[in-house]
Amino acid sequence: MREWTRDERYQRYEDMDQDTINELTERVNQSKYRQLFHIQPKTGLLNDPNGLIYFNGDYYISHQWFPLGPVHGLKYWYTYTSKDLINFSDKGISLKPDTKDDSHGVYSGSAFVYQDNLYYMYTGNHRDEDWNRKSTQHIAKVHKNGEVHKFPKAVISGPPSGYTQHFRDPKVYVKDGIYYAFIAAQNEEGFGRILQYQSKDIVNWTFQGEIQTKLDAFGYMWECPDYFNLDGFDLLLFCPQGVEPEGEKFRNIYQSGYIMGQYDIENLDMNHGDFHELDHGFDFYAPQTFTDVSGNRILIGWMGLPEINYPSDSDDWAHCLTIPRILSIEQGNLKQRPIKALQQLRSNKETALGYANKFTRFLYPYEGKQFELIIDILENEATEIYFEIRASKLQSTLITYNTKTRKITLDRSESGTLPEPVDGKTRSTYLDKPLSQLQLFVDTSSIELFCNDGERVMTSRIFTDDEAIGIKASTESGQVFLNFTKYDLKDDK
Known part of the structure; x- marks a missing residue:
């Protein structure tokens, strides 16, 4: 600049x-x-x-x-x-x-x-x-x-x-x-x-x-x-x-x-x-x-x-x-x-139930650049769970949850062009209770992540390419059962 x-x-x-x-x-x-x-x-x-x-x-x-x-x-x-x-x-x-x-x-x-x-x-x-x-x-x-x-x-x-x-x-x-x-x-x-x-x-x-x-x-x-x-x-x-x-x-x-x-x-x-x-x-x-x-x-x-x-x-x-x-x-x-009024922006509800483990990555069948995504963890036997948002072959924003430590990490090292100066590419916090739900609001160049119904919040700008629209889940070891609910968000400003 x-x-x-x-x-x-x-x-x-x-x-x-x-x-x-x-x-x-x-x-x-x-x-x-x-x-x-x-x-x-x-x-x-x-x-x-x-x-x-x-x-x-x-x-x-x-x-x-x-x-x-x-x-x-x-x-x-x-x-x-x-x-x-x-x-x-x-x-x-x-x-x-x-x-x-x-x-x-x-x-x-x-x-x-x-x-x-x-x-x-x-x-x-x-x-x-x-x-x-x-x-x-x-x-x-x-x-x-x-x-x-x-x-x-x-x-x-x-x-x-x-x-x-x-x-x-x-x-x-x-x-x-x-x-x-x-x-x-x-x-x-x-x-x-x-x-x-x-x-x-x-x-x-x-x-x-x-x-x-x-x-x-x-x-x-x-x-x-x-x-x-x-x-x-x-x-x-x-x-x-x-x-x-x-x-x-x-x-x-x-x-x-x-x-x-x-x-x-x-x-x-x-x-x-x-x-x-x-x-x-x-x-x-x-x-x-x-x-x-x-x-x-x-x-x-x-x-x-x-x-x-x-x-x-x-x-x-x-x-x-x-x-x-x-x-x-x-x-x-x-x-x-x-706020609950944000539900007025919802359209085109899409749901999917699936599992992921070390050998099987769950590819959510729906994609998007501006959406609300609710991920419910139904059963968790995994040591670590990985969620990729705004993902493509070259880019993704990675959310990692460690079951033992309850540590949740947001990693934007592959989220496209990064702000400068770059002071570390991850941010982490620890949850009071085991992770049961993630609620994400993803816009063109941002992500707001609410953990466990508002127990912790993580807000970040991300600057991915237009091709980065995928949603994925996988684990380090063990298996996790997940329910995904996604809403497209319309522009009502």
């Missing part, structure tokens, strides 16, 4: 001529990697989901957007609305970098309701002539006609004493009529932290302090905080940068996960267990949650990572959002399941 200059990265979309935009759009639309049922950028680069909320009968889904190419540059918010999180209406740009405080990007933030009106709280990014960063927190009102008007000045003019300008991504939480903002920060010692602010009128915000956790030197920055109570447990989500790998854990360039326990919001004290990764695949970051019309907690993440070059970059676009997941706590463990 070509190198972009600073000036190119900070060109305004509004200043580009329409012929240039049309040519860029045409190149992107011709890309063989374009997704079918995921939100993806019209052009350029998508990253963090922002402003997720259900309000007055509509879901609002925004994302960070640099329109002009597959690189991080001058960021906008791009917005969709939906009645069901399956069918989306394109609302276009909702927030632009058009003030001094956000002159170098409208960064991440969240949505909330105040006095029956919808508001966004977001980070404004400004650079001075020496390229020093200044981060401020802003609020904008979303009017009923869709217009968004920013408050005239920042509601939080900068980080408190003891913290650097890495101060961003406010997530607003409301309790008993009090508004709290959880903001990602870095202290002057160079460690990630989350700060808490409070307001009664959303204009005047008081710094309450730093959330106290058991994690001290755990990365140099904690991005994208999120806090909520779920089934009697308090969860604090964040994305630590600079965490060293530990065996199979923390293998990506940056991590995304949560701590769970009980949070004393008055005293800013979080009593919690270990930090757990939310997703064990290659490409997942910056998730945000919200409640749906029924009060369920829904999560959507960015299916990508910073500082990685993806094959779609050559077509002038990068990244997408994950499918929405519903969260629950069951027997003290977090489960993530695809």
